[in-house]
Amino acid sequence: MDQPLRAPFDAICEAYALKQSGPARRISERVWHLPTASGDVAVKLYTAGQHTRANKEATVLTHLAAHGDARFRVQTLQRTADGAPAWTGCDAQAMLTRWEAGQFRTYDTFAPAEWRALGASLAALHLSLDRLTLRALDTIRARLITIDADDTRRDLLDAIGHTPRDGDGALLRVFVDVCLRMLDTHYPGSIDAFPAGDPQHPIHNDYNQFNYLFDGTLPPIILDWEAAIGAPREFEVIRCLNHLPLEAPDLAAAFVQAYLQVRPLHADRIAWAVDAACLQHALKRWVVQGWLNDAPRFAVHLHGAMKMASTLLGARGRLIDFFSRCLDAGSP
Structure with a gap:
């Protein structure tokens, strides 16, 4: 374990009345696997400025756990010895959940039964x-209306002029062109046709292969x-399937029907x-900025974003037709 993190883990264990029984193991940039005498836990670290995100996640997990619906599974939140949903230190915050063993898999390995389980779970x-x-939940509508298309x-065009020496400038130019065309195609409809009166209740907003933990039981965790943000449910259904209706329509249909x-x-x-879901692929500034700052490290991200955006480009009519047929088939 890195030396700078010893003190926070000691403080976290004290706050949760846990006794560490082995070295913490880093799982991702902010998530750690921490063995304790009373069971392993997952420790998710937040910076001091992410207090709202930590509390939001803890609130959502608390709410979902209270319903006991077998059609979905989520992490089990661990509370501090004082009953707080998260730990707060001087310059950091942490949320603990019970450690869940399992594996992450790519979407192209999911069986039809797994797609159905994921659809019913959502x-x-x-x-x-x-x-x-x-309280003060960010919403997709608030995000959409703050988009300055010209900006x-x-x-995007300015990024081309700042291509680093070790970066593939041709790839960036193609990606920028695809993003500009997607912006022209999908931005107007995402604004003008926003569903009036939708309460924009919370959605996961990142329901994808990177957040499905398979442990041999369906549905995955x-x-x-x-x-999480507030949004109409149709947005999340289409956003999480991305290009699957074009690549494997039978599997996408199994998800939607479930x-x-x-x-x-x-x-x-x-x-x-x-429109709203496809527009998100034209707005991935973090991919472009990350690539400009560190092209070798972000090359995989840029290639992935390029592949997805290129697949969806020009597919608006086919996607609308696919989902409309699914809904017609699912009507009583």
């Missing part, structure tokens, strides 16, 4: 989250709720949701 999560109100275009068996979707929101 619908059940949405049903539960319909009853949760989070986004300028940033859904991790990482700190990115969702519809638990919770309905609005057919008149599909076109808007396609």
Whole structure:
């Protein structure tokens, strides 16, 4: 364990009345596996400025645990000895959950039964989250209306002029072109056709292969709720499937049909949701900025973003048709 992190882990164990029984093992940039005498825990560290994100994630997990719905599984929140949902130190915060063993897999390895389980799980999560109100919750509508399309275009074009020596300038130019075309295609509809009157209850907002933990039981455990925002449910259904309806329509249909068996979707929101979901791929400034700062490290991210955006480019009509047919098939 890195020396600078010894003190926080000592303080965390004291706050939770835990006795560390082995060395902490880093799982990701901010998540650690910590063995204790009373059972292993996952420690998720936040910076001092992420207090709101930590409390939001803890609140969501507390809410979902209270419902006991077997159609979804999430991490089990651990509270401090004083009953607090998270630990707060001088310059950091931590949230602890019970350690869950399992594996992460890429979407192209999921069997039809697993896609169905994921669809039903998302619908059940949405049903539960319909009853949760989070204070000052960020929403997809608030994010959309703050987008300055002209500013986004300028940033993308400006990036081309700052290509690092060790970066593939041709790849960046193609990616920028794809993003600009997606912006032109999907930005207007995402703004003009926003569903009026939707309460924008919480969604996971990162429901994808990186947050599905498979442990031999279905559905998989859904991790990482700190990115939750308020949004119409149609947005998340389309956003999490991305290009699957184009690549493997039968599997995508299995997901959507399983969702519809638990919770309905609005057919008149599909076109808007396609626009809003696809637009996100044109707004990945973190990918471009990361690549400009460290091209070798972010090359994989840029290639991945390029592949996804290129696949979705020009597919608006096909995506709308696919989801509309799914909803028609799932209607009584």
